[in-house]
Every structure is written in structure tokens, then in C-alpha cells.
Amino acid sequence: MALTFSTSEESTDLVLTMAGQLDALSAPDILTTIDGLIEKKHMMIVVDMADVDLIDSSGVAVLVALYKRSRSIGGKMKVRGAKDQPLAIFKLMNMKKVFQIA
Template identity: 25%
Template sequence: MVPATAAQAVPLVEVQVKGDLDAQAAPELHRLLEEALALRPQQIVVDLADCDTIDAAGILLLMDTHRRAVRDGGAVALRSPSERARRALRLAKVDRIMQLLPYANVALTPAGQVVL
């Protein structure tokens, strides 16, 4: 696979999480997020609508993905977390670093900003 250049970057990649985002599920999500990062998107949206809980391993994976995306000029947003998942994200202060999107409809402006 040839790495994407800035000219080849895609505006948005969406990754859907089904089931709990815990230490057992983190390796598979890590693989998917690696593929997403390789595309050098302006925005990665991780859809958590079907994810009931997130543990420390899942939070660390999301934070690392966000750090790497920002380093490459992008960002990560989390969409539709359950109340339980939202509570875990707030306790870890993830909501201060990544945008939590409450709605399923997400669009990007030409500047790469998320619009609800």
C-alpha cells in the first residue's frame, strides 16, 4: 500500500464500533484506525452508537488515534456515545480533547470542520 500524500488525503473516514470497547476489542479497532490514519483524513469520526461501554484500553486507543491524527493535520470526533460511555469519556476528560457529536448526521465544511 502506498502511503497517502497530502494531495491524496480524504476529508472524512467513519469507523463504527459495535459492542464494548474494551481491552479485548481494542486490537481489532486499532487495526481499523491504523487503516483510517493511513488515508490521512481531515476527520475521523468514531461512531459509538452501538458501543455500550468503554474501558481504559479503549480510551487510550482513542486518545492515541486523536494525537496521531492531529499531528498529521486531522482530528478525531466521537459520535453518539451511550450515557455509560459518555460518563467514562468525561471522567477521563476525553470530552475536553475530542469533540463528542450527539447526532448521526455529520458533514464537513471545506475547511474540514465538523458541521451538525
């Protein structure tokens, strides 16, 4: 399943909502949008992964890139709604030490 994504605002947070598979196939597309998201200078970026059913190492790399760029402007990032395989990967890689997983 391809990845679809959209952005919205909740209070002062920027919410990036994804659905489908965040993987080697979809990572290049979303990577090109990250810089545009950072330019909006929100101090909190929320990645909603409730409808993401698979993430691979390329997908994790996208989140790491987003986290690093957000941090570079003094911002934060958190992931919410992850379950099943994506949550198993985050636990395995201990990603909660990097960004908040709600």
C-alpha cells in the first residue's frame, strides 16, 4: 500500500498525518517535503501514525531526519498512534529515547 500524507495545525503544533507504508518506496517522496515543513518553524511537530501499517529502516530514517531538522531550529517532535509493526520497530530500536512516542 502506498503512503499518503497530509499536514494540519492543532493549536501551535504542526501535525503530519500518514497512512499506508512508510518504506523504501515512499521515503523519497516524503523526504522532499520535510524541508518545507521545517520552514514553517513550528516548535512541535506531531507525526500521526495511527494508519501506518508498516515502517522499514528507510521509514525510520525519514523520522530521524525530521527529528534532526526540527531539533536544528530548537523544535521538538513526537509520534502518536503507532501500533503493531511500527510500534514493534520503535520498541526494538528504543526510539522513545529519541522522540516522544504517545
